């Protein structure tokens with residue numbers, strides 16, 4: 001009998017490497033002192049509860065596609081590749097400029113200066129998993145390359161969440177945390193089987209979507225509607241039950257790290273870097289304490305950039321690559337959680 005697994009084995013790639021990373025940050029800085037002038041809050045309250053001191057904010061004229069394209073361009077440059085080398089582009093975001101088409105298609109249009117790009121041969125789609133968007137994207141892209149159908153995939157995590165914040169006292173529950181930015185990575189097939197993922201996880205609990213959401217309209221068929229009676233924000237602005245998300249995150253983060261280590265058969269001590277979604281410094285501290293991880297192995301940049309949702313993991317990872325702290329051959333775990341609720345991990349030998 002013919003070996004039906006044979007063609008699949010021949011087509012799949014031995015390993016996957018992160019060939020390049022890039023980032024884009026808007027120039028405008030919004031400090032806690034600026035927020036004190038806009039709403040009833042204080043630098044002390046924000047730093048104590050979140051760890052955020054300042055965040056970057058886009059200008060009105062900036063586009064999600066534009067900041068995503070800038071991050072992707074710098075990632076392609078660091079990988080020594082051209083836009084036309086991409087087989088596929090995944091953009092993880094909840095703040096696209098348009099409902100249709102995807103931000104990914106708009107990004108490819110922006111990179112079309114490369115004549116080969118005009119053929120439009122790369123596949124392109126957006127991935128909506130809120131703060132998990134980039135790590136979900138890494139997991140999807142890894143499997144698509146390992147499966148053999150794609151060789152070079154761009155993954156972008158990009159957000160302009162300032163668009164969904166009301167910068168006054170009514171909106172202070174979320175406006176103080178979030179910032180804007182974009183990060184990107186280029187994943188490539190390699191013959192080196194030691195490079196790539198050791199374990200991954202992607203989870204969701206849709207029953208908890210009301211803990212964090214941005215309503216565009218009010219459908220009749222949503223149980224309980226989309227707005228609480230005490231809701232003072234108009235449609236189009238973010239709502240978050242911060243306390244509920246916080247409690248969920250503290251438990252889930254640690255459990256997910258443990259589960260991912262177990263799947264790979266390694267310990268927290270084997271992992272050189274935990275590149276975690278920059279949600280709130282207290283949530284990260286709880287995970288660090290549980291595993292006895294020193295601060296340098298679970299780095300933070302939330303003090304400078306705030307919570308940039310899907311962009312936070314690639315922005316931080318790019319900093320670690322640029323500064324030489326992420327070294328080839330080491331184990332790196334990417335971890336995120338967010339609206340949905342969703343939570344995800346991705347453990348790599350880079």
Ligand code: UT7
Nearest residue numbers: 040041042045049131172173176242243245246279280338
């Ligand atoms: O990445 C997406 C996932 N999201 C997260 O990870 C967010 C998780 N949650 C959090 O980070 C925290 O819940 C927050 C930072 C959002 C809020 O901190 P908290 O310690 O949970 O505060 P709280 O919402 O329980 O509010 C405590 C008090 C309230 O006043 P009363 O009712 O005790 O008088 C709030 O009205 O603090 C008040 N408050 C503020 N005061 C000053 C809420 N926001 C502010 C503010 N400045 N910005």
